[in-house]
Amino acid sequence: MLRALVLRTPTRPSRRRRTAHHGARIDVRRTLSxxxxxxxxxxxxxxxxxxxxxxxxxxxxxxxxSMEPYARAMLQLLYCAARATRAEVFTFATRLTRLTPVxxxxxxxxxxxxxxxxxxxxxxxxxxxxxLAEFNERFGRRGMAHGAVVAIVSDGWDTGAPADLATHMxxxxxxxxxxxxxxxRTASPRYRPLVAGMAAALPYCxxxxxxxxxxxxxxxxxxxxxxxRRR
Numbered sequence: 001m002l003r004a005l006v007l008r009t010p011t012r013p014s015r016r017r018r019t020a021h022h023g024a025r026i027d028v029r030r031t032l033s034x035x036x037x038x039x040x041x042x043x044x045x046x047x048x049x050x051x052x053x054x055x056x057x058x059x060x061x062x063x064x065x066s067m068e069p070y071a072r073a074m075l076q077l078l079y080c081a082a083r084a085t086r087a088e089v090f091t092f093a094t095r096l097t098r099l100t101p102v103x104x105x106x107x108x109x110x111x112x113x114x115x116x117x118x119x120x121x122x123x124x125x126x127x128x129x130x131x132l133a134e135f136n137e138r139f140g141r142r143g144m145a146h147g148a149v150v151a152i153v154s155d156g157w158d159t160g161a162p163a164d165l166a167t168h169m170x171x172x173x174x175x176x177x178x179x180x181x182x183x184x185r186t187a188s189p190r191y192r193p194l195v196a197g198m199a200a201a202l203p204y205c206x207x208x209x210x211x212x213x214x215x216x217x218x219x220x221x222x223x224x225x226x227x228x229r230r231r
């Protein structure tokens with residue numbers, strides 16, 4: 001079921017343009033070109049509108065010990081994300097690992113096995129703030145997160161200072177189109193965001209979902225595809 005999952009994001013205007021009968025702008029070049037057929041008189045105004053393309057999708061997945069019960073399902077979800085249009089996939093625990101090239105090669109079973117070998121910090125501690133800082137510095141500054149939908153899969157347990165996590169979440173939220181936090185533990189009706197890391201991250205999230213089972217994945221896909229920010 002997870003392998004058939006398609007993760008969609010809202011569209012954004014592209015630099016390319018398309019011909020449109022009711023476009024807001026006049027295509028001067030094409031209008032003048034067509035006028036040569038009518039003696040230089042522009043009888044028809046050609047118009048254009050910008051093309052659209054899906055927003056980039058970035059998934060940052062926590063693979064620390066506290067997330068181990070969900071690791072296999074999350075890996076399959078990451079495989080689906082890597083196959084989505086313009087998706088980038090990272091894992092983190094004590095370090096940040098970019099898995100996109102690994103997950104895009106071969107079949108799902110081989111890709112998932114290679115992903116497990118590529119991330120050496122499986123089931124380790126969690127340094128969310130440090131890994132998020134590294135993502136912002138190495139990839140966010142290069143424009144990867146600008147206008148993108150960012151999904152962070154984590155239960156929020158962090159060995160770092162909550163204030164550091166809040167700082168790096170704020171920086172990410174300023175450039176991303178949406179930040180969706182996926183926390184499987186929120187499925188419990190008794191859940192409260194008492195973990196310091198989760199509490200620090202909440203003000204900078206546009207949506208928090210559980211995605212703890214197949215039924216809950218609908219909320220996750222809907223949160224990714226939402227067309228406006230809630231903050």
